[in-house]
Amino acid sequence: MRRLLPLLALAGCAGAQNPLDAYGIQAGRIASLTHVLFWGSGAIFLLTMGFLALAILAPPRWRAAMGSRRFLLAAGVAFPVTVLTALLGYSLGVSRALTEPLSEAPLRVEIIGRQYWWEVRYPDLGEGAVTANALHLPVGREVELNLSSADVIHSVWVPNLHGKLDMIPGRVNRQRLRADRVGTLRGQCTEFCGTQHALMAFDVVLQEPAEFEAWIARQRAPVPAPETEEHRRGMEVFGEAGCGACHAVRGTPWAARIAPDLSRVGSRDTLAAGALPNTLGNLAGWIAAPQDIKPGNAMPAYARALEGPDLLALASWLESLR
Incomplete structure (x- = not known):
């Protein structure tokens, strides 16, 4: 069983709900921030453990130098202030970049959270463009998700495309994203909304523009008459x-x-x-x-x-x- 644990951990780094497998520019920026913070904190941890080992095992002359006022100010004040300030500035820059529009005319998609399912509407593409529990998006085009709730607070998250955002009754939150490659992903409600919160997922289908247009045309068309x-x-x-x-x-x-x-x-x-x-x-x-x-x-x-x-x-x- 112990030998399987590393394999199980690696399994979390792939699949249709993996924030490090970016399918768009916004998820790519979040993944880059994750790598910087993870590997940066890992390097600082190793450096700290190295100093700890020196303080215990190094010769007395080295330990005396590590206890000097100059070393303490450099390693205990200047270094963490510089590193944390740099990481804060980088994080704020990524956060700002995530909200910057990529185009002047994004495709609007309305997602309404309900207990316990999702209503998806495409107001820019006609009155009949509506589905449920499935979000279809064209690759290469910016999309503005208009997120709202019909009952309680929900939160929508498609890890491969963007961060999570709450859906609050009585207001509309907006999130812009762009998918850059085709595939089928999975979205999830990430705000506890009732007994079936865990079973409130939806498929995200990323399609080439022509395929997306054909799908929209089928959605808008009336269903055919029964044949049997x-x-x-x-x-x-x-x-x-x-x-x-x-x-x-x-x-x-x-x-x-x-x-x-x-x-x-x-x-x-x-x-x-x-x-x-x-x-x-x-x-x-x-x-x-x-x-x-x-x-x-x-x-x-x-x-x-x-x-x-x-x-x-x-x-x-x-x-x-x-």
Whole structure:
């Protein structure tokens, strides 16, 4: 087991939620600051331990020199004041650089934190450009995240792109970032917001501009009409069960904003804000018993309200919305 500990530590230096694996200029600056502070403090620690070793093991003549007034002023006052002042100046410079705009016309993206999921809207790209628990961004273009909360304080953090920022009810906090390479990352709520705070994640998909535009076009388009009898029945069950009172599906009469938009739910990688992989079986299980999977969320259970064939038809229709 002890031999595995270094490997486990190294595993934290890679992956889709690693602040040292920068996917953009802001995360790169934060990573550089981290390296400077970490290696700088490490060097100072080794230097201090070296002086300690000399004070214990060095000949008396050396120890007497280390106890002189000049040495104490140099090593105990001048050195730490100089180093700490330099690090403070560097840290403040990085902090200021993180807030500097990179362009005059960034793409605005609204992220609204809710217990326990994320609503994502693209107001610059049309009224229908909305999704849930998935943030798609074009690489090479600056984005302004407008962060707000519909209930309690949340905090959004995509470690590979930027630092964390609180989402406070009644106000909008803004964060600018730019992704410079494609990939799929993971964001997380980092402010305790209730019983399911740990299961409040979202996917961050970084795409080439043309691919991003195609994705936006699909999001804005109405969903296609059901093509099979099972899907037609599933759509009917969606209306009969009252799902449209909370959820929206573009191109249908259902346009509520209480719960996640389900217009393209079949194309998402996860369900319930990262709680489950998005499969047909998991989707049916989530509809039937959401409180068994994520206790305390606002989704009612439909295990007793829906017969087995209707539940599967509903899940199959939703899974087809891509």
